[in-house]
Every structure is written in structure tokens, then in C-alpha cells.
Amino acid sequence: xxxxxxxxxxxxxxxWGNIGFLVLVSLLLLGFIAPLLLDLSPYRISAELLAPPxxxxxxxxVLGTDDLGRDMFARLVYGARCSLGIGFVVVAVSLVIGVxxxxxxxxxxxxxxxxxxxxxxxxxxxxxxxxxxxIVAVLGSGLGNAIVAVTIIGIPRFVRVVRSxxxxxxxxxxxxxxxxxxxxxxxxxxSEVLPNCVPPVIVQAALGFSDAxxxxxxxxxxxxxxxxxxxxxxxxxxxxxxxxxxxxxLVVMPGACILLTVLSFNLVxxxxxxxxxxxxxxx
Amino acid sequence: xxxxxxNLSIEIDGxxxxxxxxxxxxxxxxxxxxxxxxxxxxxxxxxxxxxLPDGVNASAEQMEACSVDLLRAGPRDWRALRGGKMAMIFxxxxxxxxxxxxxxRQLKESVLQARTGMSRASARAEALRLLDRVGIAHAGARLKxxxxxxxxxxxxxxxxxxxxxxxxxxxxxxxxxTALDVTVQAQILQLLEEIRRDTGMALILVSHDIGVIEQCxxxxxxxxxxxxxxxxxxxxxxxxxCHPYTRGLVAAQPGRSGLPPKSRLTTIDGSVIPITxxxxxxxxxxxxxxxxxxxxxxxxxxxxxxNSYRESRCHW
Numbered sequence: 001x002x003x004x005x006x007x008x009x010x011x012x013x014x015x016w017g018n019i020g021f022l023v024l025v026s027l028l029l030l031g032f033i034a035p036l037l038l039d040l041s042p043y044r045i046s047a048e049l050l051a052p053p054x055x056x057x058x059x060x061x062v063l064g065t066d067d068l069g070r071d072m073f074a075r076l077v078y079g080a081r082c083s084l085g086i087g088f089v090v091v092a093v094s095l096v097i098g099v100x101x102x103x104x105x106x107x108x109x110x111x112x113x114x115x116x117x118x119x120x121x122x123x124x125x126x127x128x129x130x131x132x133x134x135i136v137a138v139l140g141s142g143l144g145n146a147i148v149a150v151t152i153i154g155i156p157r158f159v160r161v162v163r164s165x166x167x168x169x170x171x172x173x174x175x176x177x178x179x180x181x182x183x184x185x186x187x188x189x190x191s192e193v194l195p196n197c198v199p200p201v202i203v204q205a206a207l208g209f210s211d212a213x214x215x216x217x218x219x220x221x222x223x224x225x226x227x228x229x230x231x232x233x234x235x236x237x238x239x240x241x242x243x244x245x246x247x248x249x250l251v252v253m254p255g256a257c258i259l260l261t262v263l264s265f266n267l268v269x270x271x272x273x274x275x276x277x278x279x280x281x282x283x
Numbered sequence: 284x285x286x287x288x289x290n291l292s293i294e295i296d297g298x299x300x301x302x303x304x305x306x307x308x309x310x311x312x313x314x315x316x317x318x319x320x321x322x323x324x325x326x327x328x329x330x331x332x333x334x335l336p337d338g339v340n341a342s343a344e345q346m347e348a349c350s351v352d353l354l355r356a357g358p359r360d361w362r363a364l365r366g367g368k369m370a371m372i373f374x375x376x377x378x379x380x381x382x383x384x385x386x387x388r389q390l391k392e393s394v395l396q397a398r399t400g401m402s403r404a405s406a407r408a409e410a411l412r413l414l415d416r417v418g419i420a421h422a423g424a425r426l427k428x429x430x431x432x433x434x435x436x437x438x439x440x441x442x443x444x445x446x447x448x449x450x451x452x453x454x455x456x457x458x459x460x461t462a463l464d465v466t467v468q469a470q471i472l473q474l475l476e477e478i479r480r481d482t483g484m485a486l487i488l489v490s491h492d493i494g495v496i497e498q499c500x501x502x503x504x505x506x507x508x509x510x511x512x513x514x515x516x517x518x519x520x521x522x523x524x525c526h527p528y529t530r531g532l533v534a535a536q537p538g539r540s541g542l543p544p545k546s547r548l549t550t551i552d553g554s555v556i557p558i559t560x561x562x563x564x565x566x567x568x569x570x571x572x573x574x575x576x577x578x579x580x581x582x583x584x585x586x587x588x589x590n591s592y593r594e595s596r597c598h599w
């Protein structure tokens with residue numbers, strides 16, 4: 001039991017990262033548990049339009065309603081679910097593709113390396129949101145295509161980190177030793193090089209999360225991502241724009257949610273980097 | 284012969300580095316290889332294991348190990364050879380183990396490599412047996428350790444365990460004790476000797492410490508700047524070296540030069556020439572105390588006496 005708790009503490013990134021970590025855990029709980037316990041619907045329309053927030057936890061539209069009479073609290077909760085879920089999918093897919101490409105580039109070198117790295121350079125030389133817009137423009141707008149676009153944008157960070165780690169690791173004696181004991185290149189990659197790439201990849205994943213969420217929200221705001229009825233923070237922001245003068249809270253609330261989530265992920269990512277990056281070794 | 288090599292030359296970016304090495308190793312024999320840093324010892328080992336880096340090429344008239352023709356071996360043959368009949372251990376055991384994985388995972392990997400189709404559980408049992416064999420106490424607990432939790436000597440023992448997992452016929456030990464302190468060095472050498480005696484494998488022991496070679500090897504070959512300059516029975520070579528370089532090495536050992544204790548140690552003047560540099564005549568000429576016009580001719584290996592396999596690359 002004590003060991004369990006100790007492991008739990010070791011998962012905490014430490015310092016300011018702990019605060020970010022707790023915020024993220026509560027957002028997760030809110031997004032995935034709250035809808036099961038409370039009677040929340042992001043689409044149900046009530047008679048009262050643009051109701052002000054009551055701030056009374058017992059009254060039903062806690063945070064008031066939007067211009068169509070939908071419960072703001074419910075929409076924010078479903079928005080959290082949407083953002084975190086999309087963030088997870090985006091990071092998972094771009095991580096797998098990016099790590100794979102990085103390993104290939106680092107191990108085989110030559111023209112394959114050149115090809116992969118030039119493609120990565122190409123992706124990185126454009127501002128990411130601009131590139132996302134281009135990709136969505138090509139594929140057509142919609143949440144699914146926005147996810148594809150953000151995933152593609154997320155790939156380069158993993159490729160670069162993993163490639164440089166791989167090139168470094170391939171010089172090490174233990175890789176030579178693995179070759180000397182008859183391992184094939186693929187096996188060396190899988191069981192010697194990959195485990196050593198895990199720490200920097202974790203850091204990149206945490207930072208990638210926040211970028212993904214921000215970009216999905218930005219695309220939603222521009223009308224290229226989630227389409228109107230869907231409760232998504234960026235789209236909510238866009239819907240509420242006409243009321244920014246009369247009911248500023250409609251804009252502030254989803255905006256604050258985005259800010260809080262992205263900030264938390266960055267805090268966690270930075271704390272993890274301080275802990276896991278060998279180049280910033282504890283001095 | 285477990286290993287026979289004829290006229291092995293290695294080129295780095297097209298420049299000759301190792302020049303015409305001819306040697307052999309018999310089954311169950313310990314061949315000591317001595318020479319200072321940068322004389323090509325490690326490169327020869329890499330060539331024997333087929334692990335030369337890009338840009339370094341080996342060519343030979345004949346290169347045969349464990350009755351496999353290494354010159355014609357494809358990638359598949361090499362892999363079978365490396366995880367099977369040949370094994371290698373490295374200079375710095377701490378960096379030869381993967382820092383991210385437990386001893387258990389790495390050792391099991393070697394065991395499974397050697398015996399495909401073995402179950403996980405029996406691989407673990409085999410790993411335990413191997414740790415026991417190389418003299419590690421509390422093998423069960425040690426399996427759970429990560430490399431940073433091990434001492435240098437223990438790490439080298441584990442490297443040896445991984446190397447003997449496949450019951451090799453030939454083991455190449457590339458300066459196995461250089462990174463270890465003297466007491467541990469003696470234990471490791473003794474362990475290698477025990478394993479050799481039990482399994483009958485041949486051992487190529489590379490070192491730049493001629494004392495280590497004297498203790499452990501049957502035959503020795505002395506390398507200088509990419510060439511073998513002297514070879515023969517360990518006792519004979521050290522007792523009466525033929526080549527001036529060997530003489531220098533032997534005299535440079537503390538307590539060996541016949542000088543009173545605490546006097547300055549004997550050294551060989553000058554420094555080793557870069558291995559890729561071309562020299563007319565004998566490659567040791569510039570550091571030799573005894574040169575004449577004959578040294579300007581390329582030197583070949585000469586027999587020291589008829590009926591002897593002792594050879595030296597010096598005309599004196």
C-alpha cells in the first residue's frame with residue numbers, strides 16, 4: 001500500500017508542475033465523471049436565454065445559459081471532454097508516427113534521413129496554425145479533418161527529438177555490445193534505443209498536448225474545426241463573439257478554460273523536462 | 284583452428300590502417316594481444332565481429348572463424364555467428380550495459396538470442412544460473428538491479444554472463460579489465476580463465492598491460508601501428524624479446540627494468556605515429572634506439588629460429 005502511494009507521488013512532476021497536474025486531474029474528472037453524476041446536456045435548450053450566472057452551486061444553470069438557452073456549465077464540461085479527448089488522440093497518433101520516423105531517420109541515415117528531415121523542416125518552417133488552416137482547407141472543414149491537421153503538425157517535434165537521441169545512442173558501447181551479441185538492427189532499435197528515448201518523448205508529449213488543444217480551439221474559433229452545435233471551447237468562443245460587450249462572461253469562461261488547460265500542460269511539461277532531461281541534470 | 288586470418292588489411296576512408304595481419308587461434312587457447320592505444324587492436328576485433336563502422340573496410344586473403352568463411356558471410360550468417368559461436372566483451376562494462384533496462388531484461392535477451400524458442404520462465408532460470416556461474420551473490424536480487432546500481436566489477440561479470448550465454452567457441456575480450464581496479468581485475472581474469480577451462484572456448488585477450496597478458500595468455504602477439512611486430516609463446520617473448528618495441532614494453536613495466544625501486548620508470552621515447560601515416564621501411568624506426576640502413580627497407584616477419592613459431596619484424 002505504501003509502495004502504491006510512493007509510486008503515486010513519483011508520477012507527480014514536482015514544483016509548479018504539481019499544481020498543473022492537479023488542475024488537469026480535476027478537469028479530467030469534471031469532463032468524464034461529472035456527466036455521469038449530474039443531469040447535464042450541452043444541447044438542451046431552456047426558455048431562459050442569456051441567463052446570468054447564479055454562482056449558486058445548487059441552482060441549475062450554475063453558470064447561466066448562452067444565447068440559445070443552453071446550459072453553459074454543461075457545455076464547458078463537455079468541452080473539457082472534447083478538448084482532452086482530442087488532445088489525447090492527437091498526441092498519441094503523432095507520437096507513434098513521429099517516434100517511428102525519428103528512429104528510421106536516426107538509424108538508417110543517408111537518403112531516408114534526408115527525406116524525412118526535409119519533410120519535417122517543411123512542416124516546421126510554416127507557422128503551425130497557418131499550416132493547419134492550409135491542411136483543413138485542402139481536406140475540407142470539420143472536427144475530424146481538424147484533428148488530422150493538428151496531428152500532422154504535432155509530428156515534427158517527436159521526429160527531431162527521437163532522431164537526435166537515436167544518433168547519440170547508436171554511438172554507445174551497449175548498442176555495439178547488442179550488435180556483437182547477434183541482435184538485428186530492428187531488435188537493437190526496439191530494445192536498446194527506444195527505452196532511452198522515452199524520457200524526452202514524455203516531455204514532448206506533455207508540451208504537445210497543450211499545443212494540440214490550443215490549435216483545435218483556434219481552428220474551432222475560425223469555424224474550421226468543430227461545427228456549431230458541438231460543445232467545443234474554441235467554437236463556443238466564436239459563437240459568443242457577438243455578445244462580448246453585453247455578456248462578456250460568455251467569452252471569458254471558455255477562454256479561461258483554454259488558458260487554464262494549456263497553462264497546466266505547460267507547467268507539467270516544464271516540470272517533467274527539469275526532471276527527465278539528462279542535459280539539465282541535477283547539478 | 285578456431286580462427287585463422289591471413290593478410291587482413293583494414294582501410295579507413297581508403298587509407299591503410301591495419302596492414303597485412305596474419306594470425307590464428309587454436310581451440311581452447313588464449314591469445315594475448317598487446318600494443319599501445321591507437322595501434323589497431325580494437326579495429327581488428329571489430330573486423331572479426333563484422334562490426335566495422337561505415338567508411339572502414341577490411342580485406343583479407345583468408346578469414347575464417349568457427350569454420351565459417353567470414354569473407355563470404357552475409358548479414359544472416361554474421362548474426363548467427365555473433366549470438367552463437369563468437370562473443371565479445373568490452374572495455375568499459377558500465378557503458379556496455381543499457382542504462383534503462385534491468386539486468387534481468389538484458390540477460391534474458393542474450394539467453395533468448397542464443398536459444399530461440401526457450402520459454403520466458405526457463406530463460407529466467409538460465410539467467411540465474413549464468414549469474415551464479417560468474418560468481419554473483421544473491422543472483423535473484425541482482426536481476427532486478429539497473430546498471431547504475433552495480434559496481435564496475437559486477438557489471439563486467441554480467442557482461443561475461445551475457446557473452447557466455449550462447450556457449451561461444453571464441454570469445455574476444457577487448458581490454459576487459461582496463462576500467463577496473465587491480466583487485467577486481469585479478470578476479471575477472473581468473474573468472475575468464477575458469478570459464479575457458481570449463482567450456483574449452485578460445486579467448487583473444489586484448490590489453491595494453493603486458494603483465495595481464497603474461498598472467499593469462501598462452502601465446503602473445505605484439506602490435507605496433509597496425510602491424511604485428513612480434514609473436515610467440517608468452518614466456519619466451521617476455522623473457523627474451525626480439526623486437527625493440529617489445530623490449531621497450533617489457534622494460535617499461537614497473538619493477539621489471541632492473542633499476543632500483545623509486546627510480547624513474549623506463550619509457551619508450553617518442554610517440555606512436557598515426558596509424559594511417561605511411562612510413563618508409565620499419566614503422567618503429569623513428570623511435571628505435573638501434574637503427575641502420577637496413578631499417579629503411581620494409582621489414583617482414585622473420586622466424587627467430589628454425590622449428591619455432593616465434594616471429595619478429597626486426598632484422599637484428
